[in-house]
Structures are given as structure tokens and as C-alpha cells.
Amino acid sequence: MSIALSNELARRIFMTRQGLCAAPGQALTKAGLLDLITDIGFVQVDSIATVARAHDQILFSRNQTFRRAHLRQLLEQDRALFEHWTHDASILPTAFYPYWKHYFRRREAQIRKRWGKWRGNGYDRAFAETYRRVAEGGPVMARQLKAEAHQDHRSGGWWHWHPSKTALEFFWHTGRLAVAGRENFQKIYDLAERVIPDAQRQREVSHSEFIDWSCRAALERLGFATPGEIAAFWNLVTPQEAKAWASENAQDLKDVLVETVDGRGRASLAFKDLSCDLGDWPEPPRRLRVLSPFDPLLRDRKRAERLFGFSYRIEIFVPEAQRRYGYYVFPLLEGDRLVGRIDMKAERASGTLAVRRLWLEPGVRAATGRLDRLQAELVRIARFAGVKSVSYAPDWRET
Secondary structure (H helix, E strand, C coil), rough: CCCEECHHHHHHHHHCCCCCCCCCCCCCCHHHHHHHHHHCCCEEEECCCCCCCCCHHHHHHHHHCCCHHHHHHHHCCCCCEEEECCEEEEEEEHHHHHHHHHHHHHHHHHHHHHHHHCCCEEEEECCHHHHHHHHHCCEECHHHHHHHHCCCCCCCCCHHHHCHHHHHHHHHCCEEEEEEECCCCEEEHHHHHCCCHHHCCCCCCCCCHHHHHHHHHHHHHCCCCHHHHHHHHCCCHHHHHHHHHHHHHHHHEEEEECCCCCEEEEEEEEEEECCCCCCHHCCCCCCCEEEECCCCCCCCCCHHHHHHCCCCCCCCCCCHHHHHCCCEEEEEECCCEEEEEEEEEEECCEEEEEEEEEECCCCCCCCCHHHHHHHHHHHCCCHHHCCCCEEEEECCCCC
């Protein structure tokens, strides 16, 4: 018999597991930052910095004392974190690296099947030379290889006709190379053995251990999920593998019926020890927070809509005339509700966080208290983005 999870309880469980119910003002040490990322699972990386980089904003929305320097140290000095792929480029705890070795093998088979069609026959003829350049010449960015190619016309090298970026990305995706750091957000590639500590790089886990960890670690961070949601969390295993895992580990699981915002029930799985008592889960902070469009709370758009009644789409690639909201619009979280979205940009030349437009969800009032909480959050965001003040367009909100 399935155990019912009310919508309120389901939100609280998911938000707790995703680090959104902790006190956002509590001092966060470097060790605490590593723990936070480990608890969340991964932090997506994105190049757009309308206000701040996605990974920085994801962490800031959970703790306003987050320091970018700590993240850089964990990545580039301590090597406690590494960059690789989940559903997209992400920052991950290096403790997870042994499981990603299975992903590398799967990814190589996929790439060789797809890239031959994408790049054409012979797309990999330059791979050996690229790898040798990194092995012998040390860390490199794609733009450096391109520059070297233009300087050395006598070599007749492959780079006159084959992009080095393809080779670098292939070796990164398949684990031979790793991201040693970034410069102006461009990846610096180096041999994996010079980036990933031996303890993690040399550790081997069996295929069954890989499947078990992938599913368990996903369900822990989701709180409750279907096999499809379990598989999609890391994007390491297939829904069929997650379903088989659930069947094989039924003794550790229980069936739950999750109430969606429309009152329906969605059959899901949870670990047997998951508390179904609302009082056992902390209330989220009542403050209003701006989320990154790439926040893990929203990564599964359909799950977010079922739990929070919030339909969200990034409209970067939507033609301007067809956009409903804007190029890069930020969701607003208040307590356990997604109450609206805001269009804003850090105008660094003028030192201003320019707010262009606010949209509140149906039934959410622009009450004075709510607007005050929004103003307080925007001041925090401005400071984090490195600008001095907040400015508002004349028609920034409906009256």
C-alpha cells in the first residue's frame, strides 16, 4: 500500500534534499561548501553571466556567505571537485569520480557513433596528435592550439583542416583529459592523471556497484522519485536500469503517492526510512530568493511544475518576438512557493543591477511586505554581482 505525501510535505522534502531549507545566512566554510555540493549532488556550469555565473548563483541562493574563492580552491588546488557531465556540464565532488569512469566508457561509444555523422569520416585522425601535444606541452586551451596552428604553417599539421576543439572535447568527455581550471571561463585541459588525485582516479568500482550508487545517490537527493526521475538525475543510467534496480532492491524501498499541485497522486519510490511526518522536515526560510535558471530545483521542469505549479522555460533560443517573458529570466522562490520571475541584468559599466520587469504568478499579490523582501534580496544580489545599486525600469511591475 502506498503512503501518501501531501504536496506541502513533498515540497519540503525535495527542498531540504536540495539545500534550500538551511539558514542562508549561516557562515559557510570551504569544507562546508564541499559538503553542500556533495549534498546537492552537482552544480551546473553555464557561460552566461547576466547577473552571475549559474554555478555561483546556485550556491549563493543557498548560502549568501558563499565565497567564489573557496569554490576555485576546491576545484583547482585541493582537487576535491572536478568538472564533468551530468545532463550538462557540472561541478561534482571528486569522490564521485570512480563512478564517472563507467560514464566515460558509455560516452565514448555514443560519441564515436554520433560524431562520425556530425563531423564526417576521419573526424578522429587528429586525436593522437592533440593528445601528444597536451601530454608533452602541458595544460592548454583550445584557442592556444588554434593560435599555434596559425603560427606553424610549415608543419602541414592536421589543425589546418580539423578543429582541435573536437579532439580536446572528445578526450575530456571520455576521461583521458580533465579540466584543470578556467581562464575567462574557457576550459584549460590537461591529462587526467595530472588533475584527478590518484586515490579517486585509480579506484575501480564494478558495473553493479556503479548502477547501485547511481540510483541510490539520485534517490537520496530527490527524496522520492520514479525510475525515470532517478535515471535523469545524474544521466548516468537508463530508465530501464533504474527500474531494474528498484525491483532488485524492493526491500529497501517503499511506495509513496505524491500529491501534485492539482491534487492528483503520482506513484513514486522512496527509501523505507524516509520520514513522512511534516514535523521532521525543516521549514524553508521565509525570505524571498532569486534562483538561477539552472537551479537543480528546476532542472526537471515537469517535476517542478507538478510540485510547485510553476511552468518555466529558458527563452535564450526563442526568437525575441516569440518570447513570453525575456532572454534570461530568474525564478523567484518565497518560502516553499515559486511566486514569480524577474528580468534583470548587472550593468557593470554603470555599477547597477537593472531590473526590467517583474511577473508574479496568478494569485500572488504585490503586497508591500513581499516587495520589501524582494528589494532586500535584490540588494544582496547586487552586492554579490559586484555592483553598487539597484535600478528599476518605469514599468518594471504591474500596478
